[in-house]
Amino acid sequence: MSITDYPELTIILRGYSFEEAMFVMEELAAMNTSVGIEVTTNNDDFARIITEGNKKFGQQLLIGAGTVLTFSQADQAIAGGAKFLLGPKNFSTPIFSLAKERGVVTVPSAFTPSEIQIMFDEGADIVKVFPAVTVGPTYFKQLAGPFGIRPLMAVGGVTIDNIAAFKKAGVVYFGVGSSMFQKADIQNRNGQAIRKSIQSYLDKLAEAGSEEDESH
Template sequence: MNKEEMIVRLLQAKIIPVLRKVSPAVFMDVVDALSAGGVTAVEITMDSEDASSLIRNVKERYGEKMAVGAGTVMDHADLSEALKAGAEFIVSPILDESVVKGANAEQVPVIPGVLSPTEVVQAIRSGADMVKIFPAGTLGPAYVKNIKGPLGDIPIMCTGGIDAENAADYLKAGAKIVGAGSSLIRKDLIAEQDWSGLTKEVEKWFLQLNHL
């Protein structure tokens, strides 16, 4: 799958669960539960235990059925490790131009974190394929709508403070994708190994988006 096709996959996914520091012992159970609920792309953060192996394991199990990205890519070292593991897209909470350029060189979609309009434009001019408004929950959907006024052609992902109740509001405001962390990857369900409960949680999120 080439870069352009992967970007289309991500845009179609709408919700990208952010898997941060999930125990390797239950990691694949979590991914299986997410997949059963309709998830087609996941972000595995590089600060997770043995992140490279987790990326490889998901790719081996799901192939092209699941887009597997690396998150919390802070520098070129993180990027290199993620790409060696087979990450198919790169997400960062910050704008590090070495990460953007390195991902571009490998023809892998890259989504750096930004907040201000100046950072949004700087990221795109640096070669980013999309920008991640982070932390989106600090300013809310109205901020995204205002950003989209003068910068309507720039694709936006929103992460940070997204939950089942407001995810649709961010998409209505102009975001193309929402990244969902602990509000979707619920620690209580994982602790109980309630995989059907996690699947139902995912389905609840998608139900909120059905009318969009």
């Protein structure tokens, strides 16, 4: 897939059972909206979730893997149909090579300006800045000075209260995990609450985008 098809918002599914993950995906698929679904490798059933998720919802959702730390995890995820790989650290050359060969988007993590540039030089499609909340929106604004607006993803501490500030600072992509849903809503299969939560994030991003357009 091309980076131009990559959605603005990625929802991180960490610590969910197979059944819970399938429930969230089903609700998202019904919304008919463009979001990424990141299934982290520290979910016991991560490969099964990716495989079954793609079988059932692959036409409506962009499903990939997160917390990719090893080549083996990347290989398993791609075998299950993962369309992208995210990690909390730099990716190795073999991971980049495998992903490029299979047409999978790579989103390794970096923190300093030098690390960010190295990952782009290695072939990263998007670079994840993690944990984003540690440096805040101002960091991204400062990076845009020498580097311009790059395809960076803010992950780690992004919430409904600060996502607009990150977007206004020049962030292009966002990954949201534990702050996206109330755990009880997942456990109780409260689909209406799940959809409402996701929509609130999408609305915030749209609102921030329109404000940005008006200021130019």
